[in-house]
Amino acid sequence: MSLTKQIISGDRRALAQALTLIENDDHSSQHILTDVYRHTGCAHLIGITGIPGVGKSTLINSLAKLMRKSGDKLGLLAIDPSSQFSQGAILGDRIRMKDLLGDEGIFIRSMASRGVLGGLSSTTAAAVDLLDAAGFDRVIVETVGVGQSEVDIASNAQTSIVVLCPGLGDSIQAAKSGILEIADIIVINKSDYPEVNLTKSYLREMIDIGSAAQTSGSETQNIIDDINEKLDTDSSIWEVPIITTVATTGEGIGDLFEQLLAHYEHIKSTGEIIRRRHSRLRAIFESQLRKQLYTKLSQMLSEDYCLRQLEVIMERETDPYTAATNCIKHFETNYIGDED
Amino acid sequence: MSLTKQIISGDRRALAQALTLIENDDHSSQHILTDVYRHTGCAHLIGITGIPGVGKSTLINSLAKLMRKSGDKLGLLAIDPSSQFSQGAILGDRIRMKDLLGDEGIFIRSMASRGVLGGLSSTTAAAVDLLDAAGFDRVIVETVGVGQSEVDIASNAQTSIVVLCPGLGDSIQAAKSGILEIADIIVINKSDYPEVNLTKSYLREMIDIGSAAQTSGSETQNIIDDINEKLDTDSSIWEVPIITTVATTGEGIGDLFEQLLAHYEHIKSTGEIIRRRHSRLRAIFESQLRKQLYTKLSQMLSEDYCLRQLEVIMERETDPYTAATNCIKHFETNYIGDED
Numbered sequence: 001m002s003l004t005k006q007i008i009s010g011d012r013r014a015l016a017q018a019l020t021l022i023e024n025d026d027h028s029s030q031h032i033l034t035d036v037y038r039h040t041g042c043a044h045l046i047g048i049t050g051i052p053g054v055g056k057s058t059l060i061n062s063l064a065k066l067m068r069k070s071g072d073k074l075g076l077l078a079i080d081p082s083s084q085f086s087q088g089a090i091l092g093d094r095i096r097m098k099d100l101l102g103d104e105g106i107f108i109r110s111m112a113s114r115g116v117l118g119g120l121s122s123t124t125a126a127a128v129d130l131l132d133a134a135g136f137d138r139v140i141v142e143t144v145g146v147g148q149s150e151v152d153i154a155s156n157a158q159t160s161i162v163v164l165c166p167g168l169g170d171s172i173q174a175a176k177s178g179i180l181e182i183a184d185i186i187v188i189n190k191s192d193y194p195e196v197n198l199t200k201s202y203l204r205e206m207i208d209i210g211s212a213a214q215t216s217g218s219e220t221q222n223i224i225d226d227i228n229e230k231l232d233t234d235s236s237i238w239e240v241p242i243i244t245t246v247a248t249t250g251e252g253i254g255d256l257f258e259q260l261l262a263h264y265e266h267i268k269s270t271g272e273i274i275r276r277r278h279s280r281l282r283a284i285f286e287s288q289l290r291k292q293l294y295t296k297l298s299q300m301l302s303e304d305y306c307l308r309q310l311e312v313i314m315e316r317e318t319d320p321y322t323a324a325t326n327c328i329k330h331f332e333t334n335y336i337g338d339e340d
Numbered sequence: 341m342s343l344t345k346q347i348i349s350g351d352r353r354a355l356a357q358a359l360t361l362i363e364n365d366d367h368s369s370q371h372i373l374t375d376v377y378r379h380t381g382c383a384h385l386i387g388i389t390g391i392p393g394v395g396k397s398t399l400i401n402s403l404a405k406l407m408r409k410s411g412d413k414l415g416l417l418a419i420d421p422s423s424q425f426s427q428g429a430i431l432g433d434r435i436r437m438k439d440l441l442g443d444e445g446i447f448i449r450s451m452a453s454r455g456v457l458g459g460l461s462s463t464t465a466a467a468v469d470l471l472d473a474a475g476f477d478r479v480i481v482e483t484v485g486v487g488q489s490e491v492d493i494a495s496n497a498q499t500s501i502v503v504l505c506p507g508l509g510d511s512i513q514a515a516k517s518g519i520l521e522i523a524d525i526i527v528i529n530k531s532d533y534p535e536v537n538l539t540k541s542y543l544r545e546m547i548d549i550g551s552a553a554q555t556s557g558s559e560t561q562n563i564i565d566d567i568n569e570k571l572d573t574d575s576s577i578w579e580v581p582i583i584t585t586v587a588t589t590g591e592g593i594g595d596l597f598e599q600l601l602a603h604y605e606h607i608k609s610t611g612e613i614i615r616r617r618h619s620r621l622r623a624i625f626e627s628q629l630r631k632q633l634y635t636k637l638s639q640m641l642s643e644d645y646c647l648r649q650l651e652v653i654m655e656r657e658t659d660p661y662t663a664a665t666n667c668i669k670h671f672e673t674n675y676i677g678d679e680d
Contacts, residue, residue, distance in 0.1 A: 030661050037659030051391070053507075167393075281653050281660055285646075288664035293637055294630050296668065306625075313621050319377030320621055321370050324628035328636065 047157030075131030387497030415471035531584035
């Protein structure tokens with residue numbers, strides 16, 4: 001039986017093996033992804049992101065237990081930028097998720113990005129498709145950090161949850177990093193800490209300002225409007241809920257799960273889910289275009305050729321921009337010769 | 341006088357104008373970058389990054405005042421992922437840096453990344469080159485967050501400073517995000533808070549483990565060794581100092597400045613600076629290759645063609661991976677026809 005068939009039939013070992021191939025950017029991974037693609041599109045894709053130390057792992061542990069009680073099969077990807085320091089920290093996370101071990105209805109995997117091309121965002125998208133094809137009802141992607149890569153990854157989810165702590169500093173930083181813009185649900189965890197009401201009202205204000213800006217005819221909004229028109233969807237507004245939780249005691253996790261289900265219903269009933277699928281697939285398609293094109297170029301240009309270019313750049317006889325243009329001309333001249 | 345000549349002669353208005361062109365990925369920006377390139381290579385490139393809320397702006401304010409006292413001209417780039425929410429936060433930062441306003445020897449600029457291709461990392465590299473060519477002795481790049489993009493940006497600096505706060509949670513998260521790996525100097529700010537010694541000894545341990553791992557023949561180390569061999573440099577070790585500061589009172593900022601100078605001397609005397617320049621230029625060169633190649637592809641493939649591909653993908657008649665391969669074949673077939 002092929003690896004793809006094994007994955008679709010629910011073989012966990014085959015799934016783990018395929019994830020490793022994707023993580024290592026193995027040459028066989030495109031073949032697997034092509035094969036599983038038509039089995040995707042059933043799972044609810046959930047992104048959970050937030051600034052460090054807010055208790056994401058504990059929160060996910062509680063949320064996952066609730067999801068399992070309702071009978072959902074659950075795939076969980078923890079996205080981990082490659083780091084030689086991180087082994088201990090990941091072990092710590094897995095300890096915080098110990099309640100989930102040994103449950104056949106749940107699959108947990110930490111993903112590092114070893115392949116440079118396309119990066120974390122592209123590796124994550126591929127891994128999500130595998131879990132989707134393997135029949136998990138909900139796929140949660142957990143990201144560490146609040147940088148641009150996290151925004152990129154989270155914007156590929158159908159429902160994005162941003163987790164914060166009480167304290168204005170962190171909320172301001174989250175706003176600054178652009179992470180609030182992609183939130184469908186905001187969680188203030190550790191809400192037994194002081195300042196929770198202040199944080200909540202600050203966030204409410206930020207989100208309202210954000211929504212106002214979003215509907216004021218920005219370029220992005222115009223594109224969204226265009227797509228909505230084409231897809232004939234109802235663009236009725238989802239008001240981002242702010243949920244307070246104490247993940248360690250389980251307080252508020254029920255609310256979170258409810259809102260998660262409500263958001264999924266909302267995007268399905270308004271057709272918003274089609275727009276999100278469309279934009280997710282477009283991102284995958286474009287990232288594949290870039291990757292495959294660059295691979296072709298790399299095959300054409302030898303390492304020696306690149307090193308020679310760099311030498312000339314280092315000597316300041318040329319600059320990296322002109323050198324790149326010349327490289328591409330060289331590529332053009334020799335392109336067809338290598339094709340059939 | 342051309343814009344480039346104005347920039348090199350120290351015209352601040354011309355510099356600001358060129359930075360805007362780069363930020364907007366204007367078609368003229370490659371021309372400017374090509375022109376200024378041979379005037380670069382003099383500035384000390386410093387990256388300052390760290391998890392949110394650690395007081396980076398206040399720290400940079402204090403550090404910049406000290407640098408100005410020693411007579412250095414200073415360019416400062418605050419890298420800001422595009423966000424409609426962030427205006428207020430940036431204003432807050434500028435208030436924390438109010439001591440620096442009105443000083444002709446300092447140039448402050450917030451950069452957002454509007455161009456998608458190459459992203460923040462590529463925009464930042466270009467902006468740094470402009471400030472370098474404009475004659476600033478030190479160029480500081482401040483990044484928000486601890487994600488992969490921040491690691492990418494920071495790894496392009498000659499001296500990377502990572503700022504943390506007392507508290508183990510944050511340090512673990514920083515380790516997890518891979519940001520410690522790129523640190524040349526670590527700062528524990530707000531060191532009047534408790535837990536500072538615990539944090540310090542934890543970080544010391546993490547860094548020592550990291551160095552041990554680095555010298556144990558990893559693939560990256562092999563590449564570094566190769567380059568070192570080729571460049572005939574001395575790879576004598578820099579022991580990452582951990583400096584405690586209270587940015588609000590200025591405590592420890594003198595130590596930080598001293599270590600910054602010591603590190604710059606170290607990389608110059610060991611030849612490490614050549615390796616860093618080489619790897620920075622290689623990153624710029626490769627990112628330009630990708631960008632220019634993708635631009636060519638985009639010019640070839642019409643928006644209609646792409647939308648048709650996406651329709652077929654949405655209908656699951658094909659998958660994004662195969663569609664990309666077909667697109668590139670289509671590109672190949674039509675490529676030469678458009679060239680002279």
